[in-house]
Amino acid sequence: MMQIRSSLFLLMALPALLLEVQMTAALAIKQCGLHQTYNECGSACPTNCYNLFDKARTCTRQCASGCFCDPGYVLKDDISGECVLASECQGLCPENSEYKTCGSPCEQINCDDDLNVESPRICPAMCVSGCFCKPGHVYQNGRSGACVHPFDCPPRVNHRNQ
DSSP states (O other): OHHHHHHHHHHHHHHHHHHHHHHHHHHHHTOOOTTEEEEEEEESSOOBTTTTTOTTOOOOOOEEEEEEEOTTEEESOSSSOOEEEGGGGGGOOOTTEEEEEEEOGGGOOBTTSOTTOOSOOOOOOOOEEEEEEOTTOEESSTTSSOEEOGGGSOOOOOSTTO
16 A cells, blocks of 8 residues: 555656756756857857958848847857857957947958959948957958968859859
């Protein structure tokens, strides 16, 4: 009779124990680092110090669950997962680039631009802060990220003559 009561108690306690284990596991997944909050539907393209100033950056509207930086903070880079104040990004530029408090958007040339054109570009007189490629370098793709020598750009495909 005592053995039946013990077994019955275990059977009744088992669901509560399983629920506690599941809740503990869920909380462990949702624990985030400093200046981060867990979100079930955050951006699939989180802002980091390298793309913070890229006004032409595009991102799909899909949900990604995980830890995301709190307002006013951005990822330091794509690797560390560390969130820093956006104002701290000033000294964190990729190789062959430098931070400018007042740069021109016309300086943001990439490998897809026609690098052989010497004619002046029409450019609005704007002051943009952020990382800019050093002289003699262009963005490998987009308007942020790695800066390379133009001769390191992949060959351009001319679709108009095909």
